[in-house]
Amino acid sequence: MTNTKPLALVTGASSGIGHELARQFAQHGFDLVVNAEDAGIEKAAMLLRAEGAEVHAVQADLRTPAGIEQLWTGVTGLDRPLSAAALNAGVGRGGAFLDTDWADDLEVMQLNVVSTTAMLKLVLTQMTRRNEGRVLVTSSIAATMPGSFQAVYNASKSFLQSLTEAVQNELEDSAVTLTSLMPGPTDTEFFHRADMDDTMIGQGSKDDPAQVAAQGFQALMSGADKVIAGSVKTKVQGLANKVLPDSAKAATHRRMAEPKE
Numbered sequence: 058m059t060n061t062k063p064l065a066l067v068t069g070a071s072s073g074i075g076h077e078l079a080r081q082f083a084q085h086g087f088d089l090v091v092n093a094e095d096a097g098i099e100k101a102a103m104l105l106r107a108e109g110a111e112v113h114a115v116q117a118d119l120r121t122p123a124g125i126e127q128l129w130t131g132v133t134g135l136d137r138p139l140s141a142a143a144l145n146a147g148v149g150r151g152g153a154f155l156d157t158d159w160a161d162d163l164e165v166m167q168l169n170v171v172s173t174t175a176m177l178k179l180v181l182t183q184m185t186r187r188n189e190g191r192v193l194v195t196s197s198i199a200a201t202m203p204g205s206f207q208a209v210y211n212a213s214k215s216f217l218q219s220l221t222e223a224v225q226n227e228l229e230d231s232a233v234t235l236t237s238l239m240p241g242p243t244d245t246e247f248f249h250r251a252d253m254d255d256t257m258i259g260q261g262s263k264d265d266p267a268q269v270a271a272q273g274f275q276a277l278m279s280g281a282d283k284v285i286a287g288s289v290k291t292k293v294q295g296l297a298n299k300v301l302p303d304s305a306k307a308a309t310h311r312r313m314a315e316p317k318e
Contacts, residue, residue, distance in 0.1 A: 062088045062111070064137045068119065068128070068176065069146030071097035073245030074195065074238075076104075077270030078143045083108035085274070087141065092128050094118040094146075119146050119172035120164055129179050138187060141277065142180045144173050145195040145238075149210040151253035151314055162209045169213035174220060181224070184233045191234045193277040194221045198241045198285060201298040205311035210251070225282055237283035238273040240264065241291030258313040264288045 065082040069075035071093035079091050079101070088111040091102055095116070102114035115131040118124040132139065147169045150161045173194065184190030197211075200218035204211025221237045228235060242248075244263040253259040264287035276284035285295035298306060 062086055063140035064088050064090065064135070065141040065143070066090045066092070066132055066139055066180070067143045067145060068092045068172075069195075071095055071101045073247065074240060074243060074266045074269050074273075075143070075145040076101050077266045078145060078193070078273060079105055080108060080267075081270050081274035082141065082143075083110035083112075085278075088137075089113070090115060090128075090132050090135070092117055092119070092131075092146070094120070094124070119176070120167040125172055125175050125179075128176070139180060139183060139190060141191045141193070142176075143193040143195070143238075143273075143277070144176050144180070145193075146172065147195060147213075149207060149247055149251035149253070151207050151210075151248075151251045151256060151259075152316070153206055154208045157209070165209045165213055169210070170216050173217060177220070177224070181228075181233065181235075185228070185231055188232045191236070191277050191280070193236050193238050193273055195273075196221060196237045196239050196283075198239050198291060198295055198298070200239065201295065202306035202310055203303055204314070205307050206256075206314035206316070207251075207253075207310070211310070222282075234277075234280040236273075236277045236281050238269075238276065239283055239285045239295065240269045240273075241285075241287045241294060243269055243287065253314065253316075255316045256314050257317070261313075264291055 065087040067079040070079045070091035083105045090113045092115045098114045102112040105112045115128050117127040196218045197214040199211040200214040225235050242263045248259040269286040272286040285292050
């Protein structure tokens with residue numbers, strides 16, 4: 058890889074919002090390190106190279122410490138500073154809390170919470186030493202509401218939102234910026250993989266991942282603290298969630314996420 062362009066890292070980049078974020082970076086003059094746990098990351102990397110970027114693909118499972126180490130070794134092995142990172146890898150699981158398997162709950166927490174926190178610490182440690190860099194953390198509008206029938210997922214995003222806002226405060230005297238991307242329901246494989254095809258939210262209209270990524274990239278580059286990304290409907294929901302009581306939000310989420318009989 059050449060050293061003439063800034064370097065960006067994108068996790069969860071084989072499809073969906075992550076791939077569209079990587080495409081935004083490629084189209085705006087970045088080289089890339091892209092990661093996913095599935096083999097689709099190689100095809101994604103090929104498509105991104107067609108945008109003119111140098112792309113290093115790392116297939117690694119971030120649910121494991123070994124996967125985190127493998128990815129970070131892939132980044133540092135390039136001997137290039139990271140100018141930006143989009144920590145986007147995540148997974149969900151629908152169903153009542155008492156009905157979901159513990160193994161699935163743990164997978165959500167390991168990927169969404171543990172790996173994102175670990176990668177954030179690694180990335181920010183490097184960036185703050187140089188006092189330069191931008192980080193985007195994919196939270197969710199789900200962070201603003203109790204997630205009935207998707208309890209662990211929403212809780213994981215609430216963790217990420219709280220973490221991001223706390224670290225933003227700690228970095229207030231730094232030139233390094235940290236931005237939270239908060240999409241609503243988006244047209245990706247997320248709901249199918251979360252076993253939520255038989256829910257109102259799984260079957261309902263969804264935002265375009267390219268639109269979400271474009272808004273997230275713009276917020277990242279402007280140094281915004283957060284962006285509720287997607288359609289006007291999603292942005293209105295984000296505003297409403299600021300004033301609605303948690304009990305009302307939990308009831309609404311139940312209607313959207315409870316499997317149909």
